[in-house]
Amino acid sequence: MDDPAFDVGGGVALITGANQGLGFEMAKRIAHMPRVNKVVLACRNEQRANEAREKLQGLFADTSFEVMVMLVDTEDTTSCRDFGAKWTAIVNAPVDLFLMNAGGMGGRDASDIMQPSGSTRIFAMNVLGHAEMFDALSRANMLSPKCKVVYVGSETAVGMGPFPKPDLRDVDNIAAHISNTYNDPTGATKIKWIGPGNMGQSGYGTCKAIAALYFSALARKHPSMKIMTVSPGGTRGTNAHAKSGWFFGNLIPFMMVVFGVGHPLAKGAERLQYGFFVDEDPYVSGAFVASKAIAPPVGKCVDYRSFKKTENVFGDEKLQDAAYEAVRRFMR
Numbered sequence: 001m002d003d004p005a006f007d008v009g010g011g012v013a014l015i016t017g018a019n020q021g022l023g024f025e026m027a028k029r030i031a032h033m034p035r036v037n038k039v040v041l042a043c044r045n046e047q048r049a050n051e052a053r054e055k056l057q058g059l060f061a062d063t064s065f066e067v068m069v070m071l072v073d074t075e076d077t078t079s080c081r082d083f084g085a086k087w088t089a090i091v092n093a094p095v096d097l098f099l100m101n102a103g104g105m106g107g108r109d110a111s112d113i114m115q116p117s118g119s120t121r122i123f124a125m126n127v128l129g130h131a132e133m134f135d136a137l138s139r140a141n142m143l144s145p146k147c148k149v150v151y152v153g154s155e156t157a158v159g160m161g162p163f164p165k166p167d168l169r170d171v172d173n174i175a176a177h178i179s180n181t182y183n184d185p186t187g188a189t190k191i192k193w194i195g196p197g198n199m200g201q202s203g204y205g206t207c208k209a210i211a212a213l214y215f216s217a218l219a220r221k222h223p224s225m226k227i228m229t230v231s232p233g234g235t236r237g238t239n240a241h242a243k244s245g246w247f248f249g250n251l252i253p254f255m256m257v258v259f260g261v262g263h264p265l266a267k268g269a270e271r272l273q274y275g276f277f278v279d280e281d282p283y284v285s286g287a288f289v290a291s292k293a294i295a296p297p298v299g300k301c302v303d304y305r306s307f308k309k310t311e312n313v314f315g316d317e318k319l320q321d322a323a324y325e326a327v328r329r330f331m332r
């Protein structure tokens, strides 16, 4: 990762959910980039964030770059809307690299718990908070005109295993998913794991699908920037399954190792890093880059916008615009 070819350019990097897992791994990688002089860890837990900052600063004690912590909870619309003003007061330099990484399955009933914005908890933590942060920074003039934005997506956006295939059609239907009022004709989206409560699986893939569509639409509105969705693929060594309940929280990581379903943390992070520094197909602005194999989600990557297996859902600009409009209903 010291290879200059991995130079993502830019001076100021912002990473959400940076205190562990893929976010922390990416903070380390981005901090190595020759032209990066500041890495801001945007986290919800002050203690964990400060521990991560110390670890990171310790690794690079001999360099001149600075690691900062800013508190933000992507589930909390207010904290995301205030982020632009806070950034101006604390950092006061435009963001060059923005990794929208915070998220996950959110734990029990995250697909059913509602936030004051009218969105489900799982949608707020994964998508809405990041959409708000982008707008807040843009309003504050704190996004570099050539800002590179990578949203951390997932192959579950096309449906796999316990993650139902999303049914996304138009603005109202997408808004219904976000507000948990979607009328599910088959009951498939209410699928539950064995065990009490819904561990987030029912809404997770749909959130990631709406996000990929939203960020493709956003990319068209900001042609000077590079905005894309990249899935790290099935990645071991993170805390992603900790909130799936005791049974699945232990079983899934175990199966990933035994059956080789997932790849190591370095592989997952490498894909996200490619999102920042590779400018060739499939890593182009507006893309949704994820595993060609879908399940298991490892190996070669393709752009799901033009991938036959995903039925061209993600390349449909009308649907991208519908997702854009639907998400924005919850933002103002």
Ligand SMILES: NC(=O)c1ccc[n+]([C@@H]2O[C@H](COP(=O)([O-])OP(=O)(O)OC[C@H]3O[C@@H](n4cnc5c(N)ncnc54)[C@H](OP(=O)(O)O)[C@@H]3O)[C@@H](O)[C@H]2O)c1
Binding pocket: 016, 017, 018, 019, 020, 021, 022, 023, 042, 043, 044, 045, 048, 072, 073, 074, 075, 076, 101, 102, 103, 104, 105, 125, 152, 153, 154, 155, 231, 232, 233, 234, 235, 236, 238, 239, 240, 241, 262
């Ligand atoms: N691992 C995989 O196989 C995989 C596959 C596809 C996509 N992804 C995506 O990759 C991203 C990173 O996941 P991971 O595997 O690295 O899991 P992880 O180890 O659990 O890390 C998730 C990070 O997000 C933070 N976070 C969660 N909710 C937040 C909120 N409301 N506000 C601020 N920060 C929040 C967590 O903070 P706390 O420490 O405070 O909880 C943590 O730092 C997620 O978006 C996930 O959906 C992962």
